[in-house]
Amino acid sequence: MSTLTGKKALVTGGSRGMGAAIALRLAQGGADVAITYVQNEAAAKEIVTKIEAMGRRGFAIKADAADAGDAVGSVERAADDLGGLDILVNNAGVGVLGPIGDLSLADVDRVLDVNVRAVFLASQAAAGLLRDGGRIISTGxxxxxxxxxxxxxxxxxxxxxxxxxxxxxxxxxxxxxxxxNLVHPGPIDTDMNPADGPFAEPQKANTALGRFGSADEVASLVAYLCGPDAGYVTGGELVVDGGHSA
Known part of the structure; x- marks a missing residue:
């Protein structure tokens, strides 16, 4: 059902994994969608091609969330390319794992720049561009x-x-x-964290369902939050984690 017809959306980090699934789900719902990518232009163009095959407009914007100018500029360019903005999905993120004593200052700076500063700056930019009734959704x-x-x-x-x-x-x-709203995924089967990877079994064991989730399952929740049925849902933390936090 096309519940997002006429909406204009930006999904950061939308060339692969959860971001790609979210972008395609929003397009399936009727939205025109812009995505950002850092390096893999071919993957970004493939997502855009799929969006356009649904009869929607798609755009790929090269932007590094670690760069403050890119974080703001990508929102402004998306609104310009799309002819407005109704939805911002702050999906781009990085993960640096390891004992606290082994983390360098460069590690700290990059993780906070991408996962915190970029989300703030993009949301700040979007706040002045979003139409009334818009949506901001971030990935936790x-x-x-x-x-x-x-x-x-x-x-x-x-x-x-x-x-x-x-x-x-x-x-x-x-x-x-x-x-x-803020969406908290649990273990999700992506290139960065495959369900058959070396660290998968302990993650599965920590969920109530005993399995990894799919990117499409995350995208379904995001699409709901973008739609009219979620108009009274705000300021929330919604989990899609297979019972990881149960």
């Missing part, structure tokens, strides 16, 4: 709600910061009917 992590084991301190820190941003921004933008 189940590790921000329940520690899965040692080594995830920096990553969990960066994603947990989005809780404060989400709740405060929901209050700030609520008067315009703009909703702001």
């Amino acid at each position: 992590t189940a590790l921000g709600r329940y520690a899965g084991g040692p080594g995830g301190t920096l990553y969990a820190l960066s994603k947990t910061a989005l809780t404060g941003l989400t709740k405060s921004l929901a209050r700030e933008l609520g008067g315009r009917g703009i909703t702001v």
